[in-house]
Amino acid sequence: MKINLVEKLYDLSIAQKAIRDGFGEGLLELGEKKRDVVVLTANLKESTRAERFAEKFPERFFEVGVAEQNLASVAAGLAMMGKIPFMTSFAVFSPGRNWEIIRTVICLNEANVKIIGSHAGLSVGPDGASHQMLEDIALMRVLPKMTVIVPADAEESRKATLAVAEKFGPIYLRLSRDKSPVITTLETPFEIGKALVVREAENPQVAIIACGLMVYRALMAAKKLEKEGIGCVVINSHTIKPLDQETILTIAKKTGAVVVAEEHQKFGGLGGAVAEFLTEQYPVPIEFVGVADRFGQSGSSAELLEHYGLGIDDIVEAAKKVVKRK
Amino acid sequence: MLLTDEKINFLTNKARENRKLVIEMLMNSGSGHTGGPLGLAEIMTSLYFGILNHEPENPSWPERDRLVVSNGHICPSLYASMAQAGYFPIEELSTLRRYDSRLQGHPERLKLPGLETTSGPLGEGLGQTLGMVLADRLDRGCGSQRFFYCLLSDGELQEGSTWEAIMSAGKEAPHNMIAIVDRNHIQIDGMTEEIMPLEPLTEKWRAFGWQAQEIDGHSFEEIFEAIGQAKAVFGRPSVIIAHTISGKGVLSWERKYEWHGKIPNVQEGKKAIEDLK
Numbered sequence: 078m079k080i081n082l083v084e085k086l087y088d089l090s091i092a093q094k095a096i097r098d099g100f101g102e103g104l105l106e107l108g109e110k111k112r113d114v115v116v117l118t119a120n121l122k123e124s125t126r127a128e129r130f131a132e133k134f135p136e137r138f139f140e141v142g143v144a145e146q147n148l149a150s151v152a153a154g155l156a157m158m159g160k161i162p163f164m165t166s167f168a169v170f171s172p173g174r175n176w177e178i179i180r181t182v183i184c185l186n187e188a189n190v191k192i193i194g195s196h197a198g199l200s201v202g203p204d205g206a207s208h209q210m211l212e213d214i215a216l217m218r219v220l221p222k223m224t225v226i227v228p229a230d231a232e233e234s235r236k237a238t239l240a241v242a243e244k245f246g247p248i249y250l251r252l253s254r255d256k257s258p259v260i261t262t263l264e265t266p267f268e269i270g271k272a273l274v275v276r277e278a279e280n281p282q283v284a285i286i287a288c289g290l291m292v293y294r295a296l297m298a299a300k301k302l303e304k305e306g307i308g309c310v311v312i313n314s315h316t317i318k319p320l321d322q323e324t325i326l327t328i329a330k331k332t333g334a335v336v337v338a339e340e341h342q343k344f345g346g347l348g349g350a351v352a353e354f355l356t357e358q359y360p361v362p363i364e365f366v367g368v369a370d371r372f373g374q375s376g377s378s379a380e381l382l383e384h385y386g387l388g389i390d391d392i393v394e395a396a397k398k399v400v401k402r403k
Numbered sequence: 404m405l406l407t408d409e410k411i412n413f414l415t416n417k418a419r420e421n422r423k424l425v426i427e428m429l430m431n432s433g434s435g436h437t438g439g440p441l442g443l444a445e446i447m448t449s450l451y452f453g454i455l456n457h458e459p460e461n462p463s464w465p466e467r468d469r470l471v472v473s474n475g476h477i478c479p480s481l482y483a484s485m486a487q488a489g490y491f492p493i494e495e496l497s498t499l500r501r502y503d504s505r506l507q508g509h510p511e512r513l514k515l516p517g518l519e520t521t522s523g524p525l526g527e528g529l530g531q532t533l534g535m536v537l538a539d540r541l542d543r544g545c546g547s548q549r550f551f552y553c554l555l556s557d558g559e560l561q562e563g564s565t566w567e568a569i570m571s572a573g574k575e576a577p578h579n580m581i582a583i584v585d586r587n588h589i590q591i592d593g594m595t596e597e598i599m600p601l602e603p604l605t606e607k608w609r610a611f612g613w614q615a616q617e618i619d620g621h622s623f624e625e626i627f628e629a630i631g632q633a634k635a636v637f638g639r640p641s642v643i644i645a646h647t648i649s650g651k652g653v654l655s656w657e658r659k660y661e662w663h664g665k666i667p668n669v670q671e672g673k674k675a676i677e678d679l680k
Binding site: 142149152157158162185 | 529534570
């Protein structure tokens with residue numbers, strides 16, 4: 078499959094854009110295309126980038142105030158009447174605060190609600206630990222009927238936004254606040270549940286599976302590793318549930334060693350999903366690059382990613398370690 | 404709405420049958436809630452035999468009114484009324500809470516046609532009702548003839564999420580949203596005013612922008628009159644605080660919170676059914 082990433086992928090001048098911005102653009106496109114799409118927010122329309130939709134389609138936009146529980150209930154009611162609601166807030170509040178309502182009235186009801194959790198991860202930066210949601214993938218992944226998507230960049234976020242409106246059922250779309258490199262192009266394919274091989278050496282010794290803004294870091298790490306003679310395959314696993322088992326099994330067989338990198342606790346996220354699957358199907362050594370059972374703190378996005386072990390060199394080290402364990 | 408003596412007799416008989424079915428279901432199931440369902444017989448009967456615009460043989464009829472049952476634990480009364488109205492055979496009531504039954508211990512929309520949502524965890528129904536109303540407004544405008552009812556327990560007014568929804572509906576001010584509160588004053592741990600006081604309840608709803616009425620929830624005349632008033636109000640949601648007696652119909656169970664989540668044994672159940680006559 079041709080994946081058409083940006084040309085200057087490894088150049089420091091690579092364009093940067095916030096993943097949430099891609100969502101805002103996708104939402105605006107949806108507003109034109111699909112009359113049944115409605116958007117809700119809990120007092121965060123500008124931050125979540127729902128604002129442009131709200132301005133253009135005011136009758137299809139609902140502000141529920143600082144009330145994330147009601148956000149989920151109202152969205153479910155809209156879905157039961159045939160609408161396609163996108164409920165937007167910060168990930169720490171939704172799906173953080175309203176988890177049981179999502180479980181009962183969205184998942185058990187199989188309501189066609191799209192849960193948009195923005196400002197996820199350490200890259201929220203200065204807001205500090207209370208706002209740095211690092212547990213949401215685990216919370217959503219464990220729910221029956223739920224699909225979980227973490228786009229790698231702004232362009233993939235735009236495509237994911239369009240795609241989730243076409244797929245019936247509860248979907249969690251996780252976004253980040255800070256600018257991050259745009260690695261995909263208009264031509265890069267996006268299909269829910271289909272991971273992308275974004276880099277592959279001739280005889281890879283290790284596979285790096287990543288999601289969100291860690292995909293770019295995984296690519297940079299792979300470039301470094303290859304200079305040292307360790308060939309890599311890098312997978313953008315934007316859909317965490319359902320996991321692309323076929324692709325992951327193929328590369329696990331090919332490399333016999335896996336690193337998973339994500340902006341999330343090491344417990345319960347993409348790493349957990351990959352480990353659960355490979356343990357049953359094809360056990361290989363795995364190293365996890367994520368936050369080690371800790372809360373974050375204030376700081377810049379770059380500082381925090383380094384401090385908590387999510388740097389490019391952390392991926393490099395994890396890859397070397399896992400290759401030795403083979 | 405003026406009810407004829409004939410209609411009142413008809414409803415009274417249906418409510419008595421509803422209570423009998425509830426007691427039989429609970430004796431059969433071996434678990435569930437008793438007090439709340441028995442207190443709701445008149446309200447549930449009124450909804451299914453007069454208030455709701457519905458077609459039991461065609462539960463997904465788009466023009467139907469919606470009833471969101473937020474207090475899912477009272478479902479024996481709901482199931483009994485639905486069966487009486489023809490949504491499914493009366494005999495199926497004996498499967499309540501059994502393996503492979505459509506009548507789950509708490510209502511599940513995807514299991515049983517005619518249910519508008521899944522409930523049990525409290526404080527989630529009113530927000531969903533509002534979501535339905537907002538969708539209806541988009542599709543039908545402010546003159547929509549479809550009405551959206553939400554039945555709540557009084558205990559679930561202790562949930563913060565209920566007040567989020569009350570506040571939100573006050574803002575949206577729909578004409579076709581009607582909440583009915585089963586004000587029986589009991590909850591599983593005791594009396595509501597001891598566990599966490601709700602009064603002054605009517606004033607609280609009014610303060611949030613709702614039209615509020617208080618009625619005797621066992622009087623068919625008052626129930627139908629209040630629904631008529633609620634429907635006549637424009638530009639505001641409506642709430643009916645229906646005073647009910649938990650365990651109503653079986654004297655020794657009435658007003659006793661101990662009967663909230665307890666069920667009768669065979670002897671108690673048989674005697675209770677006798678007492679209903």
